Amino acid sequence: MRVVLTGGGTGGHIYPALAIGREVSERQPGSSLLYIGTSRGLEGRIVPEQGIAFENITITGFRRSLSLENVKTVMRFLKGVRRSKELLRQFKPDVVVGTGGYVCGPVVYAASRLGIPTLIHEQNVVPGLTNKFLSRYVDGVAVSFAESASHFKNCSNVVYAGNPCATRVLHADGRQGYESLGMKPGTPFVLIVGGSGGARALNDAFVRMLPLLKKLPEVHFVFVTGERFYKDAEDAVRRELREGTDRVKVLPYIGNMPDVLAASSLYVGRAGASFLAEVTSLGLPSLLVPSPNVTNNHQEANARSLMNAGAANMILERELSGEALFAGIDSIMGDRTRRDAMSESSRNLGMPESAAIIYDQIVGLQRKR
Numbered sequence: 001m002r003v004v005l006t007g008g009g010t011g012g013h014i015y016p017a018l019a020i021g022r023e024v025s026e027r028q029p030g031s032s033l034l035y036i037g038t039s040r041g042l043e044g045r046i047v048p049e050q051g052i053a054f055e056n057i058t059i060t061g062f063r064r065s066l067s068l069e070n071v072k073t074v075m076r077f078l079k080g081v082r083r084s085k086e087l088l089r090q091f092k093p094d095v096v097v098g099t100g101g102y103v104c105g106p107v108v109y110a111a112s113r114l115g116i117p118t119l120i121h122e123q124n125v126v127p128g129l130t131n132k133f134l135s136r137y138v139d140g141v142a143v144s145f146a147e148s149a150s151h152f153k154n155c156s157n158v159v160y161a162g163n164p165c166a167t168r169v170l171h172a173d174g175r176q177g178y179e180s181l182g183m184k185p186g187t188p189f190v191l192i193v194g195g196s197g198g199a200r201a202l203n204d205a206f207v208r209m210l211p212l213l214k215k216l217p218e219v220h221f222v223f224v225t226g227e228r229f230y231k232d233a234e235d236a237v238r239r240e241l242r243e244g245t246d247r248v249k250v251l252p253y254i255g256n257m258p259d260v261l262a263a264s265s266l267y268v269g270r271a272g273a274s275f276l277a278e279v280t281s282l283g284l285p286s287l288l289v290p291s292p293n294v295t296n297n298h299q300e301a302n303a304r305s306l307m308n309a310g311a312a313n314m315i316l317e318r319e320l321s322g323e324a325l326f327a328g329i330d331s332i333m334g335d336r337t338r339r340d341a342m343s344e345s346s347r348n349l350g351m352p353e354s355a356a357i358i359y360d361q362i363v364g365l366q367r368k369r
Helices: 011-027 043-049 068-091 104-113 129-134 146-151 164-169 174-181 200-215 227-240 257-263 273-281 295-308 322-333 336-349 354-368
Strands: 002-006 032-037 053-056 095-098 118-122 140-143 158-160 189-193 220-224 248-251 266-269 286-288 312-314
Touching (some): 002 011, 002 068, 002 104, 011 032, 011 043, 011 118, 011 354, 095 129, 104 118, 118 129, 118 354, 174 257, 189 257, 200 220, 200 322, 257 273, 273 295, 273 336, 286 322, 295 312, 312 322
Parallel strands (some): 002 032, 002 095, 032 053, 189 220, 220 248, 286 312
16 A cells, blocks of 8 residues: 655654554555655654655645735645645555644645545544644544544544554553663552653642652652753752652653553643543543643643543643642542542543554545545
């Protein structure tokens, strides 16, 4: 199978595309993949590192307010469509898959105009502008949250598939997670992560709650600060926590996140769709602090979806404090029955077979043509 993948700007769009590509390659060995993105987005670095052919187009996103810059964006979109058609004619894909971000707009639109089967995947509860626009032209839509389906009434082929990033944790090994952290297997610990770049508000709240840790004497903490905040956060932990420092491990990042997640007792952090897919696939309870600095406030919608299902609790960033963070953690870690119930609810939401569902949808689109 020959597949074009497109989507970018953030890892939340890139990693689902790569997961779909991986599933295609595993199910049909010898398949050819081409990723079309922008050199300005993270995809320009991440995709070539995965050994996937990469081509570049120039495009920018629309501003939500009236602006002359939007006129330039329309011109770039039209130019991007022309460039995309050239690349598609050269590569001759069997299907084009877009995973969101403005770069996939001209690519998927161009494919639809050329009569190539097209599919988009939406990671969040509230769809982005690009995917809502493309839903008028594509042959299929895959959604991560069941609530999203109502936003795609322009397409008759909408499948609740989950997020394909959930599939990558299928073989996660909690024992290796413990070993990489230097912890005894079975040690209960809370994993605190502010996203790939860290989150200052969450880091500050954790530092402020350190004096309260004596109230949870059996619980350990893995505090992932983000590289840019690591030195300051590590110094702050040492200052504030004169006793019990062996219960708090401060790290700038984690390279084997699936294994560490598999060993965790509770996830505390942002509500990005790809990360939540992994968390629910593993049946991990969560305390979510959605980022307020994202389009459409989509992380709060993601968090509410898990909260309504009983899989997570939520603290809005404007309500975040050391006391609030500790109270949220204590209410889960201090009540084993509640934690087990949340874990079961999380597992019920998990869709580790997501990539396979999307693969089957792709194959179905080809058969219809």
